[in-house]
Amino acid sequence: MTNILRRNHVTDHAGPGTPVLYAHGFGCHQDMWADITPAFAGRHRQVLFDYVGSGRSDPSAFSVQRYCHLRGYAQDLLEVCEATGLTRDVVVVAHSVSCSIAMLAAIERPQWFRHLVLIGPNPCFVNDPPYVGGFERSDLQELLELMQRNYMGWADFLAPVVAGDSDTSRARLRESFCSTDPVMAKTFAEATFFADNRADLPRVSTPCLILQHARDALAPLAVGEYLHAHLPLSTLQVLDVTGHCAHMSHPHLVIEAVRGVLKD
Amino acid sequence: MSHVPLSDIPAPCWVTDGQGVLRRYNARLAEWAGLPDPGAQGDVAVTMTDWLTPAGRIFFETHVWPTLRRDGLIVEIFAYWQPGGRRSGAYVSAKRMEHDAEPQYLWLLFAAEDRQAFEQALIQARQRAQSQAEQLQEAHARLRLLNGQLQRQIHQTQAENRTLSELAAHDPLTGLGNRRSLQALSQALASRPAPRRPYAVLMIDIDHFKAINDQHGHARGDAVLAGVAECLRRCARQSDTVVRYGGEEFTLVLPDADVSQALVVAARAHEEIARARPGGLAVTVSIGAAAALSDDADLYEVLQHADEALYAAKSQGRNTTVCHSSSRR
8 A cells, every 4th residue: 555645745734724735836846835834834734745756755656657647646636635634625725737737636526625726827838829828849848958958967867766765866856956857857847848738627616716927937927817717716816926936936925815715 | 245246257147136137247248148238237127037948937937946046056057048039058057145135146157068069978878877777677676576486486596506606617518627617726726735746737639529520410529528528537536637628628637747647647548538439439639738847837827838739739640649848858
């Protein structure tokens, strides 16, 4: 029996109020929420996790077959919910690709979730006129190349692959905030940037709060409007933020928005 | 932190706020990015993100900025840059500076042309290594599976291992030691306590063995080999060692023997083989003899001498023994 808590490096902070599940985006891991969680400490149960292949997850649980599609990550999210007993009234705070992942999870288990807070979502990064996702396929190929080039300096690339579940490889992964295993990161990148979840949007029956960055390299304003138009129960809020990570660069804006959802 | 004098830095260099909006820069950056002279800088309202390719923007948002915000430092990140439409690869390093409570970031760029080819080669090497690692991992999983079975078969495996190690030093056809066993013998000879008595070596080769194989087939050839080995074992003294040196060539190592004693054994070998008719055939052998000249002579050197003598025996018409010149009295 797989130990989900260990596999996804689940962190569970107790609290009496509505449970909040945090889902990190592509590139980093659950530490990205460090400026948000203190605001709700002791008042809400807060559960954080790393997708398999990211952060301090168990690298031996990784398989390309499962994680080459966002469904695999949605499965992780649902399994974390199940393992922690978060099967009612859950508020998910999701960043970037996790917004699509959370939507897939909410479509599968609508009764588990109360609200989705979507920070910088983009259901389809590739332009598909008239839809504007922000990128061409060639851009995303170049991204894979950049990742590969830069990971060389960031980690002993073979260690996690060869050592499998050894402690040294986990220690190495732990040192870096950003993903360093080229195979796992490439799989996640392809699943993320070649995904097209536009057809799933009308099937999301859970209320969604879209937090759109005003100037976001990864999600043009048009994407937020598209989401708002196609998600049945959504609210669109544009944050006056440059960049893609308001929860790290402007945590107070995200805290305020989450607080609003929790009060509903 | 007080203002770093950017003008002293011999590379494009600039300072941004936490959103990448340009605050200060040096002349090299102005030249690289087509900006107004830094002395004349008013409000340039430029974001460094604009210089990156779309892929670079993703990489900066998902990797560089998060790392920089958390760790305050990034080192030599490669990206493609296109200030004013000219695309080129360059590395950037950045460091956080506290500036009036609001963090600012100091960026330093250096061009990548030279390193690019080198890195490309490294990437290819890594891809090869990765595919090997994947194969290793697969093999690893299979090995784990097999390990369970191996545990149960451990006794049998140990027995097989013993057989294998014997095979490694023994010739299965003749039951003699093979060339590898000479290694141990050589060490044994060298480690005898002084005063060491000399020893002699015979190299024995079956005459016309190829013709035997050709005419009578390999099975008969094998029978001849086994028969000759048996004859040599019978001729040898208790202390001697018979080795199948290779093919149809055998070696006899005779400790505490001089050339005349070696020649006695050689004569006995000729007689014994003629009498025994190995494989039912009238087989003859040629023999080269050599003796160790000093008590610390190297076995392989003596073997070499014996081999030279064997060659002479062959050229003298075979079915004879020749003693190496260094060993003649």
